Amino acid sequence: MASIKNFGIQGVGSDVQFGKAGNRLVSEAGTFRVVNSANAAVRVVVANAVSATDAVALGQLTAAVKTVQDELDATQVGAGLNADGSYAVNATGNYISGATSLADAANKIDAALxxxxxxxxxxxxxxxxxxxxxxxxxxxxxxxxxxxxxxxxxxxxxxxxxxxxxxxxxxxxxxxxxxxxxxxxxxxxxxxxxxxxxxxxxxxxxxxxxxxxxxxxxxxxxxxxxxxxxxxxxxxxxxxxxxxxxxxxxxxxxxxxxxxxxxxxxxxxxxxx
Structure with a gap:
């Protein structure tokens, strides 16, 4: 596109710069990048997403990750696993003391039964x-x-x-x-x-x-x-x-x-x- 100047915004082709030596919005291969004058990526502040196609704020993403992590931790505890997801060995078990996983423990119990x-x-x-x-x-x-x-x-x-x-x-x-x-x-x-x-x-x-x-x-x-x-x-x-x-x-x-x-x-x- 032609070079434009409007309230400190100027654009050349697919590159729009905000202010002199300010950040730029670059369109490349169907995507947008926000970079500084040195062409390094900069932070973009977005509102909380309300639609599946909206950009997601870090706070929303962090909360979602915590929810998933909390549920995963509860699932691991309920399944008898350690906090990192590894198998918790039952050293005092009658048939599964040597098991190395839940599947292995189930197989050993099945064999004993x-x-x-x-x-x-x-x-x-x-x-x-x-x-x-x-x-x-x-x-x-x-x-x-x-x-x-x-x-x-x-x-x-x-x-x-x-x-x-x-x-x-x-x-x-x-x-x-x-x-x-x-x-x-x-x-x-x-x-x-x-x-x-x-x-x-x-x-x-x-x-x-x-x-x-x-x-x-x-x-x-x-x-x-x-x-x-x-x-x-x-x-x-x-x-x-x-x-x-x-x-x-x-x-x-x-x-x-x-x-x-x-x-x-x-x-x-x-x-x-």
């Missing part, structure tokens, strides 16, 4: 297998015991009928035999009562429910009581190994008692034949 999940599932499977074995042994023992009792009762009935049909000459022997049979039946019933009491049943073979136990109060059978213990054990993840050892020990005792019961009952039946 996976290991615990695999372990308790394996223990649960073993426990279910042990319970099934106990139930099978108990069922077989019940069947064997009932067969022996039925055979014994049948033998006693047949013997009594045979004696009743005999000649009156054998009346005395019949009386003695009935007395012996009664004593034998009483002894068997007494032994059966002891076996039932040892297993946790009453004299009729019914399960005796517990009222002061922690987990088996609502059980109605021996198998039900074991199942209640199984459910309770699943809730105690940290103690599953110790509980599994105890259950296996109890299972061995029950199996041994049932085996002893079968042997004892068989021996008694054979002895009474």
């Amino acid at each position: 996976k290991a615990a999940d695999v372990a308790y599932k394996a223990a649960d499977a073993q426990l279910a297998s042990d319970i099934a074995n106990v139930a099978s042994v108990a069922s077989q023992a019940d069947a064997t015991q009932q067969t022996l009792i039925n055979n014994l009762r049948s033998d006693l009935t047949n013997e009594a009928n045979a004696r009743l049909a005999a000649d009156t000459i054998h009346d005395t022997r019949l009386v003695n035999l009935e007395a012996n049979a009664t004593q034998s039946a009483t002894a068997i019933a007494a032994e059966l009562d002891r076996v039932e009491a040892a297993v946790g049943l009453d004299s009729d073979g019914n399960y005796v429910a517990t009222t002061g136990a922690n987990y088996t109060n609502g059980a109605s059978t021996v198998v039900g009581a074991v199942a209640a213990l199984d459910s309770a054990l699943k809730l105690v993840d940290t103690a599953y190994k110790a509980a599994d050892t105890a259950i296996n020990s109890n299972v061995a005792v029950v199996a041994s008692d049932l085996a002893a019961l079968t042997t004892s009952t068989t021996a008694n039946a054979v002895a009474q034949q």
Whole structure:
């Protein structure tokens, strides 16, 4: 543009100078620069921006930066990071004491949980297998015991009928035999009562429910009581190994008692034949 002079403003082309040796407004490649007579940039005072296209004052920019910094600091504290954003190591953690970042800590916790999940599932499977074995042994023992009792009762009935049909000459022997049979039946019933009491049943073979136990109060059978213990054990993840050892020990005792019961009952039946 042509040279202009107006109240101390003069311009040549895209360069406008304010006053003699004053600051200049230079237009270059679609931008403006404000420089002094030595062509060095100078400060420009602007009002607070009110539109997205306005120039931003330093005070506004500083306030915005502080807001972002405050939120970033709060976020870092909430995430467990240091003030400079670095990871704060949890030296006393159970699984993450060696973690170097939040992602690393999450991965270590994930790995630990996976290991615990695999372990308790394996223990649960073993426990279910042990319970099934106990139930099978108990069922077989019940069947064997009932067969022996039925055979014994049948033998006693047949013997009594045979004696009743005999000649009156054998009346005395019949009386003695009935007395012996009664004593034998009483002894068997007494032994059966002891076996039932040892297993946790009453004299009729019914399960005796517990009222002061922690987990088996609502059980109605021996198998039900074991199942209640199984459910309770699943809730105690940290103690599953110790509980599994105890259950296996109890299972061995029950199996041994049932085996002893079968042997004892068989021996008694054979002895009474």
